[in-house]
Amino acid sequence: MAMALGCGSEPPPDVATEVAPEPTVEVEHAVVFTGPVGEGSELFSLDLATGDTHQLTELAGQLGFPVWSPSGDRIAFTAMADDRASLEALSLKTGEISTILGDYGNLADWGPDGERLVITLDGDADERGLFLLDVATGEAESVETGSSQDAYARWSRNGEVIAYESSRDGNPEVYVTWLGSGETARLTENDHLDEWPSPSPDASQIAWASGTEEEKNLWVMKSDGSEKRQVTEGMLFGDAFPEWSPDGDRILLTVREDEKFVLKLIDLGTGAVTDVGPGSAASWR
DSSP, X not given: OEEEOOTTSSOOTTTTXXXXXXXOOOOTTOEEEEEEETTEEEEEEEOTTTOOEEEOOOOSSEEEEEEEOTTSSEEEEEEEETTEEEEEEEETTTOBEEEEEESOOSOEEEOTTSSEEEEEEEOSTTOEEEXXXXXXXXXXXXXXXXXXXXXXXXXXXXXXXXXXXXXXXXXXXXXXXXXXXXXEEEOOOSSSEEEEEEEOXXXXXXXXXXXXXXXXXEEEEEXXXXXXXXXXOSOOOSSOOOXXXXXXXXEEEEEEETTEEEEEEEEXXXXXXXXXXXXXXXXEO
8 A cells, every 4th residue: 555645845833944063974873863852852873982972963853763865965854843743854965854753753764776765654443554755746655464553663774674663452562574584573472561672783683672662672683583681680661672783792771760851872792881971872883
């Protein structure tokens, strides 16, 4: 099923057509994240090797969920201004910000062609589903998963799989849909909250947050649901947003400490945890 959405038509006030200061980011494996500025949040880039950060936006709003496009020339993110949410795109070539989709505040993730995003659309009676949005045309094609209770999808970099959480059985669990075959599989089944699944770059593994509202930890499993293993212990997550390094060896994680969001870098081989600094929802190019 496909539908046409009003993409890029009427941008929310104080969000679209703004220009970012010094937009070009020339950092290998650059990370983009949201960081606190005044009463709101802005987009920043980060060089993990040096710790250098660079502010990318000055929108004086609440920005969230930044994600690199595959080519690294655009960043999609959500913006809240005057109580209106929208999905925006920052061009790192021109510094211009344009609206992709109005009245949208959920996570979106780029597909490997850089032309489509997987998005969550809310329906009636708390229904929500996954769609593939063509950025140029505004057409959205439904991802057939067998449920209307799916959200927060991530698209593997090789384009093979979409991982997401679904409450179709009353409790958030991790599911995957393989786009080539259309096969859908449930990967977790327990009484915990299983949220924020993220496929590794080669789609061989899935990282996710599992636990209670008081305490969640990072887990990793194979993309068929086997070999589940807990990676962290005693962490307090909000929107964990686990993000794989391009080589699949490390994960950036959003953790809540002292009522603030901070980024942690997790080495999957050793389990070592490195403090990155204040911020949330990192995306690794």
